[in-house]
Amino acid sequence: MATAAAKATPGIPAKATPMTSEERKVIFASSLGTVFEWYDFYLYGTLAVIIGKQFFSNLDPASQVIFSLLAFAAGFIVRPFGALVFGRLGDMIGRKYTFLVTILIMGMSTFIVGILPGYASIGVAAPVILIGLRMLQGLALGGEYGGAATYVAEHAPHGKRGAFTSWIQTTATLGLFLSLIVILGTRTVVGEEVFADWGWRVPFLVSIILLGISVWIRLSMNESPAFKKMKEEGKTSKAPLTESFGQWRNLKIVILALVGLTMGQAVVWYTGQFYALFFLTGPLKVDGATANVFIAIALLIGTPFFIVFGVLSDKIGRKPIIMAGCLLAALTYFPLFRALTQATNPDLAKAQATAQVSVLADPNECSFQFNPTGTAKFTSSCDIAKQVLAANSVSYGNVAASGPAKIKIGDKEIDAYTSQGLTADEAKAKDAAFKKTVVDALRAQGYPAKADPAKMNKLVIIAILTLLVIYVTMVYGPIAAMLVEMFPTRIRYTSMSLPYHIGNGWFGGLLPATGLAIVAQTGNMYNGLWYPVIFALITFVVGMLFVKETKDVDIYAKD
């Protein structure tokens, strides 16, 4: 294949020629894999309750904790490990074949979940196999994004890598919409009852179609020209892991890619798409269906900006756009989320401004409620009091006191309880009574049970959510091109995959649980935003000081 890359001169932007059919095919084939990745990401969220019921609900609590930790590991540990495994393969045997392997593993793992018998049929083997499949899938996922970005960038003409790779970034939205169409379409056709029984398997089974198309297209693709040339010259790396992470010269760039780019990109991305949704349905008490529509509209309007910023990054550079996205996010998150409260639930904003609430508790009884796997138990009176207030979107002050914790709402004091030493039934009864007392007192002070749709300023809500998505497109649109351009061809796949997955998996993935814990700890529902603000600022500072612009880099110079 005659490559555009070979035709272009480094440093001189490519002419404004339309994309060739071969180039379109490269982008399509690569993006299909990442659509798959996101499709799975949403399936495992949307169907989590049904999957839990089918595979885990009959396990005893101790086994559930173990499986929770394994499921957690599948997302947080296995993916970066997959980045190392498949990155290494991609740099040694080639992009094309590694790419085929990752999509085959990913697609087959998803499909097999659709035919896997549940706990009721095969007992504990069902959750064991399910977790095994998620591990395999996580492993393959670790290699998918780096492969897609590398493959597309190595086919792109110089001066168009931002534009070409930005198409991959749109697949997050496409994966969401695809999962919604398949899940909701199936639910509508078969009905709720049948969907909970076996209909939930359909979205997993449908993945075989995606897999078939992806494999068929990828088999017809050529190896990346850069890798092919390097292989013909016998210059491929014999030890990509050692070259990537064992030599300070490259390791420092990997660290910079993580701290100066992907860390901030990830927290901005998670805040715009997931924390905003959580904020609407949680603290702001918007019903789920309405919140979903708001988010979907914002994504629909915002998604084309991935391409806009990808193209723009070819003209003005990747760094200014990504850094501006991080800085704008850090500076405006607090005012934007306060404005979101005012536009979405004005009654709540008014109650928060007028009704003083405090937790009077012994500080030694209060723990940091970080619970990413959902398995931790918070049983002290202080923790229980804070959880109930956080669940009701109450901003509260903390007052040091002795004895069991109390909640003070206006003039009314309510004793919290500890569930330590209580049976499950006793704890449940105490919990219900305590929550009712607190909620009644809050209603008396004007805290609403739900956001009133009649009082929502829908235009303002959509404008704010769209702006949050646009920040996402600023940091995420040019990131693939930038990561590719930071590393030489011989170790590119390995070197760029790891910082991407650590940044997005760890810093991004822990955002919801950490944000919630900060809110519960401090009593202010906006304080969870400190997590993305701090990490976005760190990335801005490190990126501005140490990360070099890459748009004019000749990615073949070191081959």
Add this chain to the structure above:
Amino acid sequence: MWKLAAGFIAFAAVAMWLLAAGSDVDISGEKHGIEAPPAPVSTAASNPS
């Protein structure tokens, strides 16, 4: 390009039409635990939240 834009809008419109039909689905992404209620036991303390 216009074909892509039209396709994307049509694709998104179908998804939003299904969403707007009142379907409350969780679109907050992959969960990192297992969403299952514990098996009933008589002695363990429950998670009060």
